[in-house]
Amino acid sequence: MPTDPRLLTLTQWLSPSYPIGSFAFSHGLEAAIAEGWITDADTLQTWLAGVLTQGSGRSDAILIWTAYRADTPDTVNQIAEAFSPSAERRREAQRQGAAFARATCDVWGIDLPDLMLPVALGRAAKLVDLDPGDLVALYLHSFASNLTQAAQRLMPLGQTGAQCVLHHLTPVCAQIAHDTEHSTLDDIHSNAFLSDIAAMRHEGLEPRLFQS
Template sequence: MHTDLLTLQHWLSPGFPLGAFAYSHGLETAIARGWVRCGESLRDWLEPLLADGSGRADAVLVSLGWQAEDDAGLDQVDATARAFAASAERLMEADLQGVAFCKTVREIWGFDLPDMVLPVALGRAARLAGLPLEQTSAMYLHAFAANLTSAAIRLVPLGQTEGQAALAALTPLCARIASETAEAGVEDLYSNAFLSDVAALAHETLQPRIFRS
């Protein structure tokens, strides 16, 4: 049995110690303001986030991390990712999860993986492990959407079936974006999901709140 898929599933599973469950990526604000209140509106929120927002941007960063040929290039990608973060909480989310990912991968797989933001670190780790880029990006995007779906199930609240139906509908989109960004350059880095960015900014002062972002 080929282990590529199993390794990616391991890295991107809810059980991998990233603390991903603590972050809503601004979704908590959207729910508090009534923008997301059912399975349909959750899908309407996640679809542009993946297609034209930070989901696609992260897929580009995974690709750039995978493509980097040396430490200097990797450092430049990580610096670009940090500069691109739309809010302090978005940067914290990517940074702390990246540090946790790198620490665990260094200790278990023995890779030379300096601390980086999560999507860049995942791309680099996948390259070091000989894992295919498109599959890595697709599974990253699906895990990203799954984490936000889990947050919505708890916060809206949604029934499990309604939440999982929204996630299943987005699965082909994750695969398409991974394919579209496989040969991306830094010039392909953008985000047009402005309401999501506003929600992330507003979350910094949201009270009460459960999530860190």
């Protein structure tokens, strides 16, 4: 049975080569490492698992699902902006979402306004008729991969250690995609308090490598 080309489109959107500048953002990870909250592969894996299951990862999954189902993305985007715990987090999602919209409009010829990244992804998937469940799982995996790569630049993790972390987070990403399928905007919350605090502290961190 041939591979569904729509799955390949999703992998293209969520590839590090897609021009949204995700490599420039650490999602507060840089501040967390500077504070000594993350020191090795085990603490990195625990941190990222918490962000995925209890923090912005889960929230982004819900935003993708709801943006996909919505007639228009406006309300979903307003909620996404309102739930950003820091100015840098909001800017991170805005800049990546705007870059995603520009590239995707040019390539696929769709009408996609500048939106927060998860909202833009959900809306684009609806317009191009892609599977939202696959999108959520791949987005979370890409999100974890980007942060793992950021950690490699910030601490002595190594390539093998980084890949072990990502390997253990893979089933977590798939489970979140399944668990959030029927969620609504009312289900958005964050219990990953240290992650949100790290995002706030990063705004005053000097020197730094990342924009968030």
